[in-house]
Amino acid sequence: MSDTATFVDDRPALDRRSYLKVAAGAAVLSAVGVGSAAAEEDYDVIEVSAGDTYTVQxxxxxxxxxxLIDISADGAQYQITATGSDWQIRNVGVSGVWDGHEKAEPISVSVPDAGSSARIENLYLGDGAHDDTYPGATGIFVSPGHAGVLEIDRVNIQGYPDNAIYGSGPGNPSNHSTQGAGGEVHITNSFAADCRAGGFRIGTNGSYAENCVAVGCDRNFWGFYEETEVIDCDFSDAEMGDIGTGDGHWGENASVVVTDTRFETSVEHSGSVVGESADDVDRSEPEDVDGVPLTAEEAAAGTASDPTDSDDDGDQSDQEEPADEGETPDDSDDQTDDEADERDDESDETAPDDDGEREGRMNFQTILRVLFS
Structure with a gap:
């Protein structure tokens, strides 16, 4: 059984660009409090030892x-669980391929309060997983208990066998074994590629993807329930359909409203796509989305450009936007609807009960200092 510990201390924060090893059992860090913003190019490196799990709550x-979380060692894994209001995951990169074959949600998040929000930004999960068959690991899993607003901005997720962003659970209907809490998921300026089941999968009114690119997933965008929207996105080369709607298992119709979006194919399990492709697909690479981190190091350093920081009159990104067209293969239903629904059956088991678990507030880097000094 892995050792766990929660540390409270008020000593100065750990020096930046430290190299830390997680060994002799998993380290559970309850990171509480926000310190001053780190300078660009300064970041901590967590080297997870073989067979161990780096855990953050x-x-x-x-x-x-x-x-930067390095899981390149054999069997090294990580588990980041965020449950609450106003939490943030930003400037985080995972280096190394996930080599587990079981169902897993290495990043599991929710905002249980309907009046609150949380944010994930500048995240790199581009090294993917060895196993490309469903079921397996999910890039970002949004719990059915999510009731608030989750903002996901500038993420790069590739090669996961169970969706890049699995955000449809909050839309689970009342006849579902785990009814959803109806929270919104907003995905902006992000890239997904070669993920099974879906790339960007959401399913509640008010949820959307904007200025995103997805390539080669089973369904690049999947509006699973209710009415979702895609705005100024490019989807191509999907195994089943660039835009998917609904599912056949729960009998819930879904609609995807298309605005200024370019795509090639669609697959309607139930419901419909509202609108047509605006033009030929002209973006298919992560470099085509301003601000998306291209490496784990770039994400951790926070050096990728933020599109919201650019002037209205010009493009300040130093990345070019090459055009590319993908050939979409024939639709094939390699994954059954029952398989696709299995993850929405999951409850908030992986989410911690935050009540009474913390006795103090401290900076995350301070926790690392206590743990590894």
């Missing part, structure tokens, strides 16, 4: 930032 107001 975030609650109200907590931040995990400027961290």
């Amino acid at each position: 975030l609650g109200d107001g907590d931040t995990l930032e400027n961290t």
Whole structure:
């Protein structure tokens, strides 16, 4: 059984660009409190030892930032669980391929309060997983208990066998074994590629993807329930359909409203796509989306450009936008609807109960200092 510990201390924060090893059992860090923003190119490196798991638990107001998690060792894994309001995961990169074959949600998040929000930004999960068959690991899993607003901005997720962003659970209907809490998921300026089941999968009114690119997933965008929207996106080369709607198992119709979006094919399990492709697909690479981190190091350092920081009159990104057209293969239903629904059956088992678990507030880097000094 892995050792766990929660540390509270007020000593100065750990020096930046430290190399830390997680060994002799998993380290559970309850990162509470937000310190001053780290300078660009300064970040912590967590080297997870073979067979170990690096675990972080975030609650109200907590931040995990400027961290590179190295899981290149055999069987090294990570588990980031965020449950609460106003938490943030930003400038985080995972280096190394996920080599597990079981169902897993290495990043599991929710905002249980309908009046609150949380944010994930500048995240790199581009090294993917060895196993490309369903079921397996999910890039970002949004719990059915999510009731607030989750903002996901500038993420790069590739090669996961169970969706890049699995955000449809909050839309689970009342006849579902785990009814959803109806929270919104907003995905912006992000890239997904070669993920099974779906790339960007959401399913509640008010949820959308904007200025995103997805390539080669089973369904690049999947509006699973209710009415979702795609705005100024490019989807191509899907195995089943660039835009998918609904599912056949729960009998819930879904609609995807298309605005200024370019795509090639669609697959309607139930419901419909509202609108047509605006033009030929002209973006198919992560470089085509301003601000998306291209490496784990770039994400951890926070050096990728933020599209919201650019002037209205010009493009300040130093990345070019090459055009590319993908050939979409014939539709094939390699994954049954029952398989696709299995993850929405999952409850908030992986989410910690934050009540009474913390006795103090401290900076995340301070926790690392206590743990590894």
